[in-house]
Amino acid sequence: MLENFSFRTIVEYLPLFGHGLLATLWLSVVSFAGALAVGIILCAMNLQRSRLSKVPAKIYIDAIRATPLLAQLYFLYFGLPRLGVVLPELVVGILALSLNSGAYIAEIIRAGILSISRGQVEAGIASGMTYTQRMRFVVLPQAFRVTIPPLLGQAIVLVKDSALLSLISVSELTRAGQLLASDRFMPAEGFITTAACYLVLYYGLKGLAALSGRWLGVQSVRSGA
Amino acid sequence: MIEFRGVNKWFGALHVLKDITLSVEPREVVVVCGPSGSGKSTLIRCVNGLESTRDGVLVVDGHRVGDPTTDMTELRAEIGFVFQSFNLYPHKTALENVTLAPIHVRKIARSAAEEAGRELLARVGLADKFNAYPSELSGGQQQRVAIARCLCMRPKIMLFDEPTSALDPEMISEVLDVMVSVAEEGMTMMVVTHEMGFARRVAQRVVFMDAGAIVESGTPEEFFSNPRTDRSRAFLGKILRH
Numbered sequence: 001m002l003e004n005f006s007f008r009t010i011v012e013y014l015p016l017f018g019h020g021l022l023a024t025l026w027l028s029v030v031s032f033a034g035a036l037a038v039g040i041i042l043c044a045m046n047l048q049r050s051r052l053s054k055v056p057a058k059i060y061i062d063a064i065r066a067t068p069l070l071a072q073l074y075f076l077y078f079g080l081p082r083l084g085v086v087l088p089e090l091v092v093g094i095l096a097l098s099l100n101s102g103a104y105i106a107e108i109i110r111a112g113i114l115s116i117s118r119g120q121v122e123a124g125i126a127s128g129m130t131y132t133q134r135m136r137f138v139v140l141p142q143a144f145r146v147t148i149p150p151l152l153g154q155a156i157v158l159v160k161d162s163a164l165l166s167l168i169s170v171s172e173l174t175r176a177g178q179l180l181a182s183d184r185f186m187p188a189e190g191f192i193t194t195a196a197c198y199l200v201l202y203y204g205l206k207g208l209a210a211l212s213g214r215w216l217g218v219q220s221v222r223s224g225a
Numbered sequence: 226m227i228e229f230r231g232v233n234k235w236f237g238a239l240h241v242l243k244d245i246t247l248s249v250e251p252r253e254v255v256v257v258c259g260p261s262g263s264g265k266s267t268l269i270r271c272v273n274g275l276e277s278t279r280d281g282v283l284v285v286d287g288h289r290v291g292d293p294t295t296d297m298t299e300l301r302a303e304i305g306f307v308f309q310s311f312n313l314y315p316h317k318t319a320l321e322n323v324t325l326a327p328i329h330v331r332k333i334a335r336s337a338a339e340e341a342g343r344e345l346l347a348r349v350g351l352a353d354k355f356n357a358y359p360s361e362l363s364g365g366q367q368q369r370v371a372i373a374r375c376l377c378m379r380p381k382i383m384l385f386d387e388p389t390s391a392l393d394p395e396m397i398s399e400v401l402d403v404m405v406s407v408a409e410e411g412m413t414m415m416v417v418t419h420e421m422g423f424a425r426r427v428a429q430r431v432v433f434m435d436a437g438a439i440v441e442s443g444t445p446e447e448f449f450s451n452p453r454t455d456r457s458r459a460f461l462g463k464i465l466r467h
Contacts, residue, residue, distance in 0.1 A: 117312075119308060119310055119312040120312060120314065122275055122308070122312065123306075123308065123312035123313075123314070125275065125301065126273055126275065126301060126304070126305075126306035126308075127301065127302070127306075127325075127326035127330060127374070127375075127378065128298045128299065128300075128301040128302030128303075128326060128330040128378070129298070129326065129329065129330055130298055133329055133330070137314075137325055137329065138314055141316050142314075142315065142316055145316075
């Protein structure tokens with residue numbers, strides 16, 4: 001079986017995969033930053049008492065979580081131009097990942113904020129702090145700690161989801177695998193290399209998670225959180 | 226200083242405060258006691274607006290609580306509140322817990338706030354714990370930090386909601402001692418507690434509540450030696466039996 005497997009071709013195509021790896025990395029980073037922004041805004045809307053802000057956020061979050069990312073991506077890529085909005089593939093891709101991941105991040109942040117006990121909020125209220133001061137000094141610093149591990153989990157999901165962008169011909173890791181597969185008719189070599197590259201990214205993020213976990217662990221021993 | 230006139234409160238269908246009329250004078254120490262569920266915590270939580278009232282009038286330091294023209298954050302800065310479960314900020318040191326509100330609510334310079342905070346922590350016997358996190362402190366120490374945190378705001382009134390109920394017995398007196406010293410300095414205080422020794426020592430008045438109403442009110446001597454109602458007699462029988 002392995003006599004048909006060409007390591008030489010993989011080596012030959014390594015620069016392409018290197019390119020793909022970097023592309024996946026930076027578009028994931030940009031998308032994650034966008035997703036954080038979307039998530040924070042949605043979460044803030046969701047935590048307001050006014051229905052006018054709460055209901056749209058809830059509908060958005062449900063709509064995103066209930067539908068496949070591929071359908072969302074196709075809507076943005078094929079649908080939007082018909083409505084008169086034409087955007088480059090890369091922008092569409094980053095937009096889709098940010099809007100999608102943002103809905104999940106909104107829920108992660110909300111869970112973090114709601115995990116802070118009522119007593120903490122009351123201590124802030126009783127000392128005369130305004131809503132903003134309570135959020136800034138009491139709730140958010142504590143919520144941040146609880147939120148880091150699930151956020152890194154979401155980052156890993158986002159990196160893998162970015163593979164879908166190959167379908168709208170953004171050149172990234174999966175696209176590199178496709179190219180090798182179609183140029184040389186070597187799908188085994190192409191996609192195993194793609195998979196290996198994702199594994200590298202995964203371990204990178206996992207290392208980051210462990211590092212932050214250790215840092216947060218030290219903090220939480222000190223703070224009893 | 227604190228005046229309830231015909232205050233009522235409901236939690237849904239549950240009538241938790243029934244026609245409360247009570248007035249606390251400046252520098253007066255009032256102990257509120259009663260069986261659990263009698264509404265005593267709710268009563269003092271109304272004073273700083275942690276709970277809202279439905280009707281009646283509640284005036285604190287000349288401001289009507291719950292009135293739209295009353296700036297509640299401003300009023301709350303004048304009222305210290307000590308919780309049963311301490312509610313210290315776990316991500317901040319003892320000193321940071323004490324200085325947070327003075328710096329951001331009172332807008333006192335950080336250096337001045339820290340100096341005042343160190344002084345107060347020393348006063349409650351925690352001069353060696355400025356940089357300790359709440360998780361590194363015992364319950365009694367945490368509650369003393371919580372009291373210092375209130376005092377650092379230079380409040381006009383202090384409210385205590387069962388401050389020793391969550392403490393191990395051997396830590397109760399260290400907290401009560403601090404409360405006695407605050408009372409002796411002339412602080413206006415409302416204290417929900419079953420610590421009758423504390424009541425005898427510093428309270429001018431004991432208020433006994435049952436089922437949301439004030440059943441009896443009098444000096445500690447009157448209340449302990451000669452309770453007037455069956456319900457207060459039954460209650461005292463239970464808590465003083467041992």
